[in-house]
Amino acid sequence: MKYLFKNAKVLTMNSQMEILDDCDVLVENDCIKCVGNIGPEDRDKARAIDCTGKLLMPGFINGHTHVPMSILRNYADDMELQTWLFKYIFPVEERLTGEDVFFSSLLGIMEMLATGTTCFIDMYFFMDDIARAVEMSGIRAHLSRGMTCNEKGPDFSKVESLNESISFFKNWNGEANGRITGAFAPHAIYTCSPEFIKAVRDAAEKLGAPIHVHLDETLTEHENSLKDYNKTPTKHLYDLGLFDLKTIAAHCVWITDEDISLLKEKNVTIAHNPKSNLKLASGIAPIPEALSKGVNVILGTDGVASNNNLSMFEEISLAALIQKGAKQDPLLVSAKEAIRMATVNGSKALGRDDLGEVAPGKKADLILIDLDKPHFLPLHNPVSALAYCAQGVRRLSYYGKRPDTLRKR
Numbered sequence: 039m040k041y042l043f044k045n046a047k048v049l050t051m052n053s054q055m056e057i058l059d060d061c062d063v064l065v066e067n068d069c070i071k072c073v074g075n076i077g078p079e080d081r082d083k084a085r086a087i088d089c090t091g092k093l094l095m096p097g098f099i100n101g102h103t104h105v106p107m108s109i110l111r112n113y114a115d116d117m118e119l120q121t122w123l124f125k126y127i128f129p130v131e132e133r134l135t136g137e138d139v140f141f142s143s144l145l146g147i148m149e150m151l152a153t154g155t156t157c158f159i160d161m162y163f164f165m166d167d168i169a170r171a172v173e174m175s176g177i178r179a180h181l182s183r184g185m186t187c188n189e190k191g192p193d194f195s196k197v198e199s200l201n202e203s204i205s206f207f208k209n210w211n212g213e214a215n216g217r218i219t220g221a222f223a224p225h226a227i228y229t230c231s232p233e234f235i236k237a238v239r240d241a242a243e244k245l246g247a248p249i250h251v252h253l254d255e256t257l258t259e260h261e262n263s264l265k266d267y268n269k270t271p272t273k274h275l276y277d278l279g280l281f282d283l284k285t286i287a288a289h290c291v292w293i294t295d296e297d298i299s300l301l302k303e304k305n306v307t308i309a310h311n312p313k314s315n316l317k318l319a320s321g322i323a324p325i326p327e328a329l330s331k332g333v334n335v336i337l338g339t340d341g342v343a344s345n346n347n348l349s350m351f352e353e354i355s356l357a358a359l360i361q362k363g364a365k366q367d368p369l370l371v372s373a374k375e376a377i378r379m380a381t382v383n384g385s386k387a388l389g390r391d392d393l394g395e396v397a398p399g400k401k402a403d404l405i406l407i408d409l410d411k412p413h414f415l416p417l418h419n420p421v422s423a424l425a426y427c428a429q430g431v432r433r434l435s436y437y438g439k440r441p442d443t444l445r446k447r
């Protein structure tokens with residue numbers, strides 16, 4: 039199947055962030071075949087989509103979320119993280135069924151697709167049900183079963199979540215026409231003993247699976263780590279050898295300069311979740327410092343229970359704004375940098391080079407943004423418009439209604 043996107047304004051996301059006006063893009067099956075200069079034979083055979091007045095760009099990669107938490111939207115707000123997690127979230131999660139997880143995943147996926155996300159990086163449970171929702175919807179996802187175990191071992195062969203991780207990876211990695219990839223997810227250092235983290239690491243290494251972990255999210259986690267292990271959470275996981283595997287570490291709010299160097303040394307990607315960190319008052323991650331040392335940073339919404347939506351437009355905007363405000367420096371985290379975190383950097387985090395860019399040979403995970411809206415006009419700078427003006431699916435109620443309908447009211 040061929041599609042021809044005609045007359046689009048294309049944000050390529052190449053290294054120069056080039057923007058091409060009145061450009062045609064040809065897609066064949068799930069790949070971009072040609073950008074501009076499309077031959078007559080291809081034109082005739084393709085289904086044409088008029089993109090006049092629209093921006094075509096790579097879809098966003100949501101770098102850290104828990105998609106079934108859509109069901110907990112606005113359930114527990116305005117409280118301290120430990121209370122929120124242990125008193126409200128964990129008790130409800132214990133009662134969730136696979137069917138709940140399947141339908142709430144579909145809900146979250148609908149919201150993500152409607153707000154420009156074409157790939158998400160997830161950690162949860164009932165993973166088969168999430169994978170089925172991914173398979174059905176057409177979205178791309180990097181999925182891992184979150185694991186918790188504070189036992190000392192040495193035998194972890196009966197830990198259900200570890201066994202589920204192993205079978206999930208074997209059953210689903212590369213499935214849904216390659217749209218599903220798998221990872222191993224020790225939840226965090228405060229829910230996993232060092233011995234268990236080592237066992238997870240060894241099991242992941244055996245299967246060639248990458249790692250997804252929460253890291254240094256709160257000051258409490260940071261201080262407890264210093265007390266219990268006499269080292270930071272980052273140094274703790276570094277010493278356990280977890281970062282020898284390809285790792286995405288979510289949050290990293292309290293990491294030190296030395297931690298940033300360790301993350302850089304091991305090519306660990308930071309998944310920055312600005313809105314969740316603000317809402318739970320966890321703090322503001324040292325992203326400019328990480329970027330200046332060359333660490334790969336991506337953006338995530340975290341779960342809906344701590345956000346309370348899955349719109350990457352908000353994360354892009356906040357990633358650019360909070361550093362400027364917190365450090366009184368308007369030059370920190372530019373609109374360009376924030377959009378790169380939501381696109382190309384995500385591809386790098388997944389160890390691939392075929393996402394996050396509009397170029398021949400890349401996957402056609404593309405989105406169209408209607409620029410003919412009041413909040414985009416005048417369009418002096420499309421990159422700034424994306425970072426600071428875009429609104430996802432939210433729109434004023436009169437949009438799309440015919441004038442005669444309005445008059446009748």
Ligand code: NI
Binds near residue numbers: 102104341
């Ligand atoms: Ni999380």
